Amino acid sequence: MIDFSATYESFKRRYHFHRWKRTLTYVDITLAIIVLLFMPFIRPDYLMAGVIVFLIFYLHSTHRIVLMYHLLVSFFVSLVWMIISRNYYSYNTEFTVIFGINLFPLFSWTVGIFFLYLVYSHYEHLLHEHTFFRRMNLFAVVYWPLLIFVETIGFHVFNIRNNEFSYAGLPLCNCLHAVWWMQIAYFVIGLVFFWICYALKLENPHSKLK
Numbered sequence: 001m002i003d004f005s006a007t008y009e010s011f012k013r014r015y016h017f018h019r020w021k022r023t024l025t026y027v028d029i030t031l032a033i034i035v036l037l038f039m040p041f042i043r044p045d046y047l048m049a050g051v052i053v054f055l056i057f058y059l060h061s062t063h064r065i066v067l068m069y070h071l072l073v074s075f076f077v078s079l080v081w082m083i084i085s086r087n088y089y090s091y092n093t094e095f096t097v098i099f100g101i102n103l104f105p106l107f108s109w110t111v112g113i114f115f116l117y118l119v120y121s122h123y124e125h126l127l128h129e130h131t132f133f134r135r136m137n138l139f140a141v142v143y144w145p146l147l148i149f150v151e152t153i154g155f156h157v158f159n160i161r162n163n164e165f166s167y168a169g170l171p172l173c174n175c176l177h178a179v180w181w182m183q184i185a186y187f188v189i190g191l192v193f194f195w196i197c198y199a200l201k202l203e204n205p206h207s208k209l210k
Helices: 004-038 046-061 067-088 103-121 130-154 181-201
Strands: none
Touching: 004 046, 004 103, 046 067, 046 103, 067 103, 067 181, 103 130, 103 181, 130 181
């Protein structure tokens, strides 16, 4: 015999979950846009540091604690990258430097990778097969265009320029002015982050009903 009350309760939980999930999608994307809009008005390294602190409280208040681990991985990957490439970052604007590491690119990579993952995480459910390579391909589809977009407006609109911009940028967008191996690394760093999250078995809180 069908338990209609249990079926109704299950449907109600699922409906409220998906309504909340849809709301979070809009809020998360809106937050990313707001961060970009504040770039001309707040010193960028301070802004990014503030965003990281805000994200900790924001993720906790929206009951997505698991995403803090993603944020931590993003910071770790960004820190390793900055240790490798710190001698190649010298901006036309003064930013805080600690132990030879410029905090603006460190925090920007942390926030940028995390927000890109956040956008991806809301659409992972569109995949028919959730294999690692299919998920990473979808992440790359989100990551690469948005990376180019952010780098382009950072250079042309916000006038944030690395003193290494004497190097040729990418065609068409005229962005990512850096030595060739750094340009390649920019497109790989996000994928490294994704692989580490997969290896650590960090779940996507938006892909299943809680």
